[in-house]
Amino acid sequence: MSAEKLLIVEDDPGLQKQLKWCFENYEVITAEDRESALAQVRRHEPMVVLQDLGLPPDPDGIDEGMATLSEILSAAPGTKVIVVTGNGDETSAVKAVGLGAYDFYQKPVDTDVLNLIVSRAFHVAHLERQNRELNRAQQSPMDGLITGSQRMLKVTRLIGKVAPTNATVLLLGETGTGKEVLAQALHRLSDRANGKFVAINCAAIPENLLESELFGYERGAFTGAHKQTVGKVELADGGTLFLDEIGDMPMPLQSKMLRFLQERVMERVGGRKEIAVDARVICATHQNLTDLIRDNGFREDLYYRVSEVAVEIPPLRDRDGDAVLLARFFLAKAAERHGSQVRGFTDKALAAIAAHTWPGNVRQMENVINRAVIIADEKLLDVDDIGLDVEDTGLPTLNLRQVRDEAERRAVDAAMSHADGNISKAAELLGVSRPTLYDLMKKHGLSGS
Numbered sequence: 044m045s046a047e048k049l050l051i052v053e054d055d056p057g058l059q060k061q062l063k064w065c066f067e068n069y070e071v072i073t074a075e076d077r078e079s080a081l082a083q084v085r086r087h088e089p090m091v092v093l094q095d096l097g098l099p100p101d102p103d104g105i106d107e108g109m110a111t112l113s114e115i116l117s118a119a120p121g122t123k124v125i126v127v128t129g130n131g132d133e134t135s136a137v138k139a140v141g142l143g144a145y146d147f148y149q150k151p152v153d154t155d156v157l158n159l160i161v162s163r164a165f166h167v168a169h170l171e172r173q174n175r176e177l178n179r180a181q182q183s184p185m186d187g188l189i190t191g192s193q194r195m196l197k198v199t200r201l202i203g204k205v206a207p208t209n210a211t212v213l214l215l216g217e218t219g220t221g222k223e224v225l226a227q228a229l230h231r232l233s234d235r236a237n238g239k240f241v242a243i244n245c246a247a248i249p250e251n252l253l254e255s256e257l258f259g260y261e262r263g264a265f266t267g268a269h270k271q272t273v274g275k276v277e278l279a280d281g282g283t284l285f286l287d288e289i290g291d292m293p294m295p296l297q298s299k300m301l302r303f304l305q306e307r308v309m310e311r312v313g314g315r316k317e318i319a320v321d322a323r324v325i326c327a328t329h330q331n332l333t334d335l336i337r338d339n340g341f342r343e344d345l346y347y348r349v350s351e352v353a354v355e356i357p358p359l360r361d362r363d364g365d366a367v368l369l370a371r372f373f374l375a376k377a378a379e380r381h382g383s384q385v386r387g388f389t390d391k392a393l394a395a396i397a398a399h400t401w402p403g404n405v406r407q408m409e410n411v412i413n414r415a416v417i418i419a420d421e422k423l424l425d426v427d428d429i430g431l432d433v434e435d436t437g438l439p440t441l442n443l444r445q446v447r448d449e450a451e452r453r454a455v456d457a458a459m460s461h462a463d464g465n466i467s468k469a470a471e472l473l474g475v476s477r478p479t480l481y482d483l484m485k486k487h488g489l490s491g492s
């Protein structure tokens with residue numbers, strides 16, 4: 044597996060070699076002066092840097108070393124830089140820490156101690172990164188919904204808008220895209236939040252049982268109906284009824300549901316009394332209801348009733364940056380749940396996650412990462428652990444322009460989400476002017492709202 048990257052900035056070739064041996068558990072990158080150090084930081088983005096303070100052209104002073112430290116930290120502020128100073132030179136060490144160095148170490152080198160400091164620095168860097176990711180996730184407009192993609196944020200804004208109304212909402216999206224998560228969010232954001240959220244999956248219940256599950260039954264309504272039983276619709280009184288996979292509802296039941304939606308009354312199976320129920324209805328399906336209507340599998344009038352507001356949920360592969368964001372989120376969650384030492388992904392694994400098409404969407408991702416965390420032997424999950432083949436991802440077939448274009452689109456999308464749609468802020472984050480950002484958004488078909 045590819046290991047964590049450690050950059051060693053040291054101008055003495057002998058010491059550089061010795062340090063390289065001492066850190067063979069890491070992927071060691073080396074540099075011998077300020078310029079090469081910065082080039083390596085930009086290229087490899089190491090989490091930890093071990094840097095000599097005496098660098099050419101000032102190998103006996105500290106000025107060049109301090110300048111290198113400052114520039115590394117301004118290029119990559121999250122980097123943990125450990126400075127190595129001459130024996131007894133505590134003043135310089137303290138000055139370096141004041142400038143933002145993570146820690147210092149005095150020569151001569153004791154490889155065991157240095158290994159310990161470096162390993163602790165990686166640990167802290169990982170924790171900080173995880174923390175940043177989770178903070179970002181928690182800023183998500185809806186609890187339990189992790190996203191940074193513009194398309195999903197648009198969906199969440201729409202959900203926020205329709206939540207306080209009583210409109211019947213139809214959530215459309217592939218399996219595992221988070222339809223139920225969004226339905227729950229809609230309920231929580233509505234005036235019915237104190238009422239119940241009652242979910243029923245129309246595809247999971249045998250046709251002959253679905254009616255009594257939904258509407259309940261009176262005693263003696265059918266063989267085995269020993270006592271009066273309340274159905275899901277009645278249970279949702281004062282709250283929200285979530286009808287998942289509405290496309291799988293049998294035709295006769297569709298008529299009964301239509302009546303309920305029109306008149307807000309229902310009868311239990313075997314009952315004659317009309318019961319008024321005040322439930323807000325949210326439906327979801329992965330099917331194309333228009334096709335079903337054409338094939339006489341779904342009532343057109345019911346379709347119009349349930350789709351007062353229809354919300355299309357994009358599949359995971361169309362949510363820029365979300366695959367990696369979710370993978371890190373599920374890794375942290377699974378590691379905590381299973382008390383695992385796993386703390387991140389290799390670069391290759393992240394590239395494979397980003398490029399995979401995830402046909403089972405977020406649910407598939409959660410399962411894959413959970414399983415990988417359970418079986419992993421190393422601290423970083425690699426492509427083999429997550430069972431994704433880099434060859435399958437399409438990565439090698441991309442040409443450089445495509446890769447650059449894709450990276451540019453992701454950066455613009457990420458900056459826009461980070462800036463909450465504020466163009467000036469996003470332009471500043473990207474280091475471009477507002478007109479340039481407008482051009483980039485136009486080029487990549489990203490909208491500013």
Ligand SMILES: Nc1ncnc2c1ncn2[C@@H]1O[C@H](COP(=O)(O)OP(=O)(O)OP(=O)(O)O)[C@@H](O)[C@H]1O
Pocket residue numbers: 187188189190216217218219220221222223224225287329405406409
């Ligand atoms: N954006 C998200 N952030 C975090 N977890 C999510 C997100 N979207 C979905 N999940 C999780 O993924 C799993 C599947 O989500 P959910 O059940 O809402 O999908 P669904 O579209 O209703 O699936 P289906 O069509 O199969 O019923 C759940 O465990 C859910 O908590």
